[in-house]
Amino acid sequence: MDEPLVRWDWIARNWDNGGPTSVKVLLENHIVMAFVPVIAGLLIAIPLGLACARYRWLYQPTVGIMNVVYSLPSLALFSILLSVTGLTQTTVIIPLTLFSLAVLIPAVVDGMQSVPDHVRQSAVAMGFQPMRRLTRVELPIAVPVVLAGLRVAAVSSISLVSVGALIGQGGLGYLFIDGWQRQFYTPIVVGIVLVVALALVADLVIIVAQRLLTPWSRRRA
Amino acid sequence: MNWLIEFFGSAEYWTGDDAIPLRLLQHLEYSFLAFAIAALVAIPLGLLIGHTGRGAVIVVVSANAARALPTLGLLVLVVLLIGVGTLWPVLIPLIALAIPPILVNTYEGIRGADPDLRDAAYGMGLRGSQVLFRALLPVALPLILLGLRLSAITVVATATVAAYVGLGGLGRYIIDGLATKNYAEVFGGAVLVVLLALAVQTLFTLLSRVIVSPGVRQVR
Numbered sequence: 001m002d003e004p005l006v007r008w009d010w011i012a013r014n015w016d017n018g019g020p021t022s023v024k025v026l027l028e029n030h031i032v033m034a035f036v037p038v039i040a041g042l043l044i045a046i047p048l049g050l051a052c053a054r055y056r057w058l059y060q061p062t063v064g065i066m067n068v069v070y071s072l073p074s075l076a077l078f079s080i081l082l083s084v085t086g087l088t089q090t091t092v093i094i095p096l097t098l099f100s101l102a103v104l105i106p107a108v109v110d111g112m113q114s115v116p117d118h119v120r121q122s123a124v125a126m127g128f129q130p131m132r133r134l135t136r137v138e139l140p141i142a143v144p145v146v147l148a149g150l151r152v153a154a155v156s157s158i159s160l161v162s163v164g165a166l167i168g169q170g171g172l173g174y175l176f177i178d179g180w181q182r183q184f185y186t187p188i189v190v191g192i193v194l195v196v197a198l199a200l201v202a203d204l205v206i207i208v209a210q211r212l213l214t215p216w217s218r219r220r221a
Numbered sequence: 222m223n224w225l226i227e228f229f230g231s232a233e234y235w236t237g238d239d240a241i242p243l244r245l246l247q248h249l250e251y252s253f254l255a256f257a258i259a260a261l262v263a264i265p266l267g268l269l270i271g272h273t274g275r276g277a278v279i280v281v282v283s284a285n286a287a288r289a290l291p292t293l294g295l296l297v298l299v300v301l302l303i304g305v306g307t308l309w310p311v312l313i314p315l316i317a318l319a320i321p322p323i324l325v326n327t328y329e330g331i332r333g334a335d336p337d338l339r340d341a342a343y344g345m346g347l348r349g350s351q352v353l354f355r356a357l358l359p360v361a362l363p364l365i366l367l368g369l370r371l372s373a374i375t376v377v378a379t380a381t382v383a384a385y386v387g388l389g390g391l392g393r394y395i396i397d398g399l400a401t402k403n404y405a406e407v408f409g410g411a412v413l414v415v416l417l418a419l420a421v422q423t424l425f426t427l428l429s430r431v432i433v434s435p436g437v438r439q440v441r
Binding site for chain 1: 295
């Protein structure tokens with residue numbers, strides 16, 4: 001085919017053409033559908049993870065369930081939910097929240113386990129009450145491990161949203177469908193580049209957040 | 222529930238080109254082919270990089286790329302570029318997505334082995350390759366199996382999505398059902414895919430019980 005891989009004029013024309021499938025609108029939808037699950041996942045994973053770290057008998061069954069959830073193909077989950085939530089963003093957001101949980105709960109538990117015992121005991125000896133010990137001592141130490149999990153969850157979530165295009169809610173994934181149907185490379189390339197770029201930006205933001213949240217780790221290194 | 226009865230009860234899905242057993246076999250065939258090729262590439266490469274420590278960058282880059290690259294976009298682009306006709310245009314992206322989990326976990330397994338174990342093996346007079354295959358590999362096996370499991374899951378899921386670009390298999394029910402607004406077909410296909418994924422998951426859990434050395438399991 002003589003078709004060039006990227007037609008720059010297409011990008012210029014379709015970036016913000018006012019329609020529901022302009023690249024800018026798709027990007028905004030993509031960001032919503034990718035980040036709501038990660039944030040919801042984190043908010044649910046912290047209490048659940050803390051419970052698992054505190055009550056060890058909860059851990060094995062929870063991780064078992066999460067392993068099973070993680071193995072379910074996203075397209076299958078979207079299709080099953082379609083009958084409940086219809087062609088809405090929720091159909092994509094719910095499965096992605098489950099996937100985020102599957103990554104984040106183990107991360108929170110591992111993070112809590114990375115707190116050295118002598119640190120915990122020192123905190124007790126210094127008179128920290130359980131709640132303050134958790135928020136002032138244990139959670140800050142767990143931050144690097146939890147954020148490592150958050151990076152995985154965020155990047156996977158961003159790339160998985162595009163599968164939702166097959167059920168009509170895929171943000172930038174729409175560009176893949178559009179490009180395929182018209183045998184036209186440019187939207188596909190634009191979609192891939194934007195998804196990867198979005199993933200990189202999210203990854204960087206979390207790395208910067210980790211540096212800000214754990215100023216002591218820089219001094220040691 | 223009615224959809225399930227409608228789907229599984231319909232004769233249309235038990236005979237001819239759209240028969241469930243046939244679609245399942247197709248799905249297994251593509252998945253196994255892609256998975257086997259990926260394993261044949263990734264395990265030796267991971268062992269080599271883990272043992273020599275050279276080329277670790279490849280591992281990191283491939284792990285990150287695999288997570289960030291949108292499956293559907295990759296499939297559509299590769300198939301458009303190479304053109305449909307044979308199975309390969311669809312298999313190539315499947316293989317590419319199946320390699321990173323195996324590569325990363327094999328590498329981590331070998332790298333993460335206890336350095337004392339490595340020293341002890343050399344101290345006993347084993348040569349480089351003997352150290353790798355007799356001492357490090359058994360210890361790394363749980364992680365390698367985890368990588369294989371993640372990879373198999375990725376392949377089964379991606380093969381479902383690949384129905385969109387013309388691959389047969391169980392994904393056909395979902396894609397065709399969506400196209401014709403036959404939601405019973407979509408739902409039934411999705412349930413089949415979920416069952417297949419669960420079966421794969423169970424298979425690998427059983428496999429790791431059988432082939433991981435009892436000594437290694439105890440330590441963990």
